[in-house]
Amino acid sequence: MLQVMKTSAELTMPIAESPSVLSEIYRDEHNIAVWERDLPNKLIHSIKHMLIYESNLALVQTVTPSNVDDWIMHKLSNYECAEPLAKDIALIVDMFCCLFDLGAAGLRLTSINEPMCPKFHVDHIPCRLVSTYTGTATEWHGNDGLDRSKLGAGSLGKPDHLSGLYSEQSAINRLSTGDVALLKGSGWEGNESRGLVHRSPQNLNQEPRLLLTLDMV
Structure with a gap:
């Protein structure tokens, strides 16, 4: 059973229902920050309807x-979801660019029907924003109880639960649908050996995901 992030009391990491929590990513001790939010049911239902026809949706663009x-x-x-989804993403892009003093961001909005990155890994970039609009959201593991030598080739081809990467299944955490999270990578200055270890969710429940990611450009 995966542990689901709900309150900051449960985990020593910044999570709050206010978007201002995302600025906590600048603290050296944090490699993830989560704005916890619930999406309107009408938006979720309209996105699910769109994905019936757009099962291979892949929008990639540098945006401002x-x-x-x-x-x-x-x-x-x-599609009915176009306007509310566009306004929500525009808000997130504006926040991302403001937080990191960027003029533009690299956007990906994709429908995912199977795990895109099924094994735990670290992104070799400064920071990435992720948010899942429908479907199961991203999984991650904190630094405690983690043997980073078992990442990548160090796993010797074994699945995560057999590689020795972690010892407790209960230590795996999962974002919730609608959450907006910043994942600090190994490309962040001073974080070269501490990038957040994360992966695509393992159980998609036969439901496609709509995943938004933003990268610095």
Whole structure:
């Protein structure tokens, strides 16, 4: 059974229902920060309806806070979710660019029907934003009880639960659908050996995911 993040009392990491919590990613001791939120049911249902017809959706673009709204509206113009989804993503892009003093961000909005990165790994970038609009969300493991030598080739081809990477299944954490999270990678200055260890969810419950990621450009 996977542990689900709910309160900061349960885990020593920043999680809150206010987007201001994302600024905590700048603290050296934090390699993840989570804005916990619930999406409107109407938006979730309209996205699920869209994915019936867009099972291979893959929108990739360098966007700015001023143009992302219109770009997504254009790409998804045939669907009811286009306007509310575009406005929500525009808000997140604006926050991301403001937080890191960026003029633009690399956006990916993809429908995923099977684990995209099924094994635990570290991103060799400064920081990535992830948010799952529908379906099961990203899994991650804290630094405690983790043998990083078992990542990648160190696993000797074994699955995560047999490689010796971690000892307790209960130590695996999962974001919730709707959460907006910043994942600090090994490319962040001073975090070269502490990038957040994470993976795609293992159990998709036969439900496609709609995943948003933002990268620095």
